[in-house]
Amino acid sequence: MRWGLVNAVMLIGLVAFPFWALAADEPFMITLATRAVILALAAVGLNIALGWGGLVSLGHAAFFGIGGYAMGILASHAQGYTPLMEWPFLIEGTKSMPVIWLVAVLASALAALGIGMLSLRTTGVYFIMITLAFGQMLYYFAISWTAYGGEDGVSIYVRNGFPGLNTLVPVEFYGLCLGVLLGVLALNAAVIHSPFGLALNAARQSPDRVRTVGLDPRRLQLAAFVLSGAITGLAGALFADLNRFVSPSMLSWQMSGEIMIFVILGGTARLFGPVVGAVVFVALEHSLGGLSEYWHVFLGALLLLIVLFARGGLIGLVAGRGGGS
Template sequence: MTRLHKGALDKTPGATPVPMPRIQRETWVNWALLGLLLLAPMIANALGEVYYVNLATRIAIVTMAAVGLNLAIGYGGMISFGHAAFFGLGGYVAGISAFHAFDMTPVLSWPITMPGTDNLLVIWLVAMLSCAVLALVIGAISLRTSGVYFIMITLAFAQMIYYFAVSWPTYGGEDGLPIYLRNQFPGLDTNDPLTFFLICFAALVLALAITARLMQSRFGAALTMARLNETRLATAGIAPYPIRLVAFVISAVITGLAGALFADLNGFVGASMLSWHRSGEIMVIVILGGVGRLYGPLSGAMLFVLMETLLGGLTEYWLLFLGLILLFVVLFARGGVMGLLAGRARHE
């Protein structure tokens, strides 16, 4: 397994060995970022700027996808280049279910009859379960390898699923699948942009809280040790493989749920959600924000989506500038945006 020696990278010579003020600073930065994400669309909504509400929703969803990937890459040291498979699968579950609900045709007619539904709770559950099963298969095979091979095999699995989606005409193939009516959450009007934002925001907060709690638990301790020193973990009598596999599945489920939300935000799901560009985009967000930092994905996604919107509006070559920033982060600021805002990672 390719391990990211985070502690070693973040350590600058002569840095003061007093982590306390930094902990507070990082927490403060975290809350500020989260507060900004919550308040901005509320203000935009009050001003009637729906476009910006949707932009915030996009940030929340992309953040959540990256929170999932960060669990694999940052906390587990598993550099997955195939998380678009889970993002896209979540999206297709939402799309296919809505398609059948709209058509009044069953999703499955054999062996059991399963009707389509536009109930988000059901869709989310199915999306998460599907991603868990897919991640169990992909992870079980991929985690037998490590390093570059792991990166390549996760990419290969994602590409297989991408081409499968492209060549399946029932659900739009290359053209994708429109979701004519946004799926419904019981008791809420999901068509209202602010309501839908709040749903996505709540899901993001939940994903962050679960990740934080998870990483403090015994499971998190074992996963951290699997990343930092696999031999030490095995010497303690804990086999690294099952620990990694479970983390990979949880990571995929979080990213998959983000995918389901993304399809509903756009009213469309297409094979592009499954493409390797998407895997790369989520990975770029994790790296931009700060690998293995809980709120890294949020700062990374904010930077990414704002650049995409602002620079993308000015020039179609905005990715060039993203590339330059990414280069800068990788060469000079290994802690990403969180490293710049909140200092080096704290000791665990």
């Protein structure tokens, strides 16, 4: 199958890229690639809800931002040596990535559970809009949350640590992020081929048939939404660490739109679709941004052409329409 080939090429490219960048003495390219990998991870999260679950969420920036703030809050307390909470029990901040990731995943999963339970009462366009509304609520909340900088956000001076790695070296941080992305992709592949994944797929295509075999499609979708939110939250924590900074812009609806663009650009419900989408988008942003102050015009035109003439996203264009997972 040709889409298998596309995935393999993508995989080899991601692994080989830093070697090329080091050889060409372009260390910034590694930072740029790290950005692409992290955004891809966020989109992989959304793809589970959107691609396989059929849940078009325009509010995934909420989870992305919650992950980011998990990093910002924990690390800023560790940096300032002030406890996060003293009562009823003492909680200290931390600069350890694994702990931050765990908190980010739990917090965004919890938020996804709450938002999902309420939002899944609606369908179609209403679902798009109610997820947008929840995103906007969190966005405005973050802007006025002075304890953590409001619109100025929270910045930390040194990237958080991971046992055995020096995360300040771009290539090591890249490796770490790529490792996480590949791990999540493997999980993603396992999930869609599991009984849960098959039931979820069926729930999207015909809810009634799922109901007749005694499953509740809403619960399947809620589970997918929570998993999806948790992954995007993890990406948010990494993104904040990449920038050593978190601010409400991570929660903005434009961010939700961008994550969605990665998914659609690459191809929905395809394992590597979000990865292709994020990589292409970051590359475009980088190369067009250097050409003209008005590069958004060209970006817009290009996106438009892709939607109009390359259905099934870029992977669909390269690999032909059928055959997606």
